[in-house]
Amino acid sequence: MTRPLKTLTLISVVLLLSACAAFRPQGGQEHLQDRLSELEHWQVRGKMSVRTPDDGATGYLDWQQQQREFDIYIAGPLGQGATRLSGDGHSAELTLPGWDEPRSAESPEELMLLYMGWNFPVSDIRYWVKGQPSPRGDAVTTYDESGLLSSMEQYGWEIHYSRYSQQNGFWVPGLVKVSGYDFRFTFSIREWTLYD
Template sequence: MPKEGKEALQDNLTELKHWQVRGKLSVRSPDDSVTGYLDWDQDNRDYDIYIAGPFGQGATRLSGDPYSASLTLPGWDSPQFADSPEELMETYMGWNFPVSDIRYWVKGQPSPNAKSTAEFDEYGLLSVLRQHGWEVRYSRYQQQNGYWLPGLVKVTGYDFRFTFAIREWTLHD
């Protein structure tokens, strides 16, 4: 596909600001492996990410906006707050994960916050993205309301692997 086509697809994704995904999230680290059901609502820069184990057990919620973030883990009576989701993840989970960039990555788009390298498939869709020392692989694209969105996103780096198996995309105006 000509470069103009690839750029057009990326520009198209920039317009997508309010969306919701449902599916599964699995996380592997050198010490642990966990899987949960994912329900993520992104409204421009505001987000609410809810992850629950089987039968709703072990629910985790990460939510916030550009100015603050909150994290609630299983067994907590109240959420913990910080200036950024990255700070919460590092402090309470020991994960160095660029949460602020994942809202771009999950759509099949590089974050505008840092330089990246990208590989595209024969249809002009992003297949591999490298950014911030992370490698993001995309597959199972599906078309929804004029957008091509990935159904499987694998994020690998720093001894971690996050796999987003997206069952459903809901797009809002």
């Protein structure tokens, strides 16, 4: 390689790296965590897959969250096998495929345990999906060089994050993997809509 070509290649690489760095978040971990706390009204669309000791399934996900009110709708291919979990801080409703009416309980955790046999902290995943530990308990967190949460352990669950993008000034993950107690949940988020 000639000297001018080497110099041009080096300049190109430096410019490319500089451009990539410009699209990464600036600021420390606390700053990014504080910003996520402001985000309370949002919607995500994408796919969700679940692996249990006995089964596995993938569906299309549409999740709307406004403070403590939530509506999580999961549909199988071609809209078959639709499941809906909705509620607020006082009650929750679950509709599974084949049910004529939803079942209700005081919490989504109670519904999941009663009808699906899953002991899963449903009320906390609204924080986890944003890339943030739940404020209701201690967490062990690991951040990348940009101050974005890359992994976390809370309540015995391990959560891994990737594919971050900037939406309305917030850095939100596009892939969230939750595992623990022989369960694996994967949220592959295609679209974030932020209303805050």
